[in-house]
Amino acid sequence: LNIIDDWIQWTPIEGAFQPVNQRKVRNLGFELKVEESILKQNDQEIKLVMRYAFTDSRIAKQYVNDTNVGKRTIFVPAHKLNGQITWKKSTLLVFVRPTYYSKRFDTVDNSSFVSGFLIADIGVQKSFKLNKSEINLSLTAENAFNNDYENIRFFPMPLRLFALGFNVKL
Numbered sequence: 001l002n003i004i005d006d007w008i009q010w011t012p013i014e015g016a017f018q019p020v021n022q023r024k025v026r027n028l029g030f031e032l033k034v035e036e037s038i039l040k041q042n043d044q045e046i047k048l049v050m051r052y053a054f055t056d057s058r059i060a061k062q063y064v065n066d067t068n069v070g071k072r073t074i075f076v077p078a079h080k081l082n083g084q085i086t087w088k089k090s091t092l093l094v095f096v097r098p099t100y101y102s103k104r105f106d107t108v109d110n111s112s113f114v115s116g117f118l119i120a121d122i123g124v125q126k127s128f129k130l131n132k133s134e135i136n137l138s139l140t141a142e143n144a145f146n147n148d149y150e151n152i153r154f155f156p157m158p159l160r161l162f163a164l165g166f167n168v169k170l
Contacts, residue, residue, distance in 0.1 A: 001028050004024065006023065007023075008020070008021055008022075009073065011074060022073070023059075023061040023062050025059055029054045030053075032051070034051075035048070044087070045087075047084075048083065049083055050081070051081070051082050055076055057076040058071065059071050068108050071109060072105050075105075076104060077103065078103075079116075080099075080101055080102070081099070081100040082100070084097045091126060092124070093124065093125040094125075095121075095123050095125075096121070098118060099120070104116075104151075106153050112153070114151065114152065117149035119143045119147050121140055123138060123139060124140075133170050136166075137166055138163075140163045141160060141162055142161040143158065143160050
């Protein structure tokens, strides 16, 4: 439980974002994490990690207008669920990372919201030893299923993105 006094929040008002003092906001929630190795034999492993977060963030007091007291704060999803399943064999790692966000209100009176969304990243990593150095190469497809989504209304997030990584540990 968090009680926050004088929380300044950038709020969309008539098409422009303006700072609004919410006076007092109450945040209540919990997080849960489950991690399990499903298969572990020889030089391979399948591992599952799941995380769930619940957040109930509400306006407790306002300076000017108390009509929004008890309403959810904007841009804070009530539910977030993400996970990762990995398959590792020797120096090769393959993963899938799905993430779900529930709807988020985008007006202080909770009259409109941005829909929830599910996206997933898929990737592969390969490690090499070279002398005393370790080299990691990776290829990831972020938002692999090319879903349209927005965190803030009228600001679409990127579609599928391929990222190539190269990391050297000396």
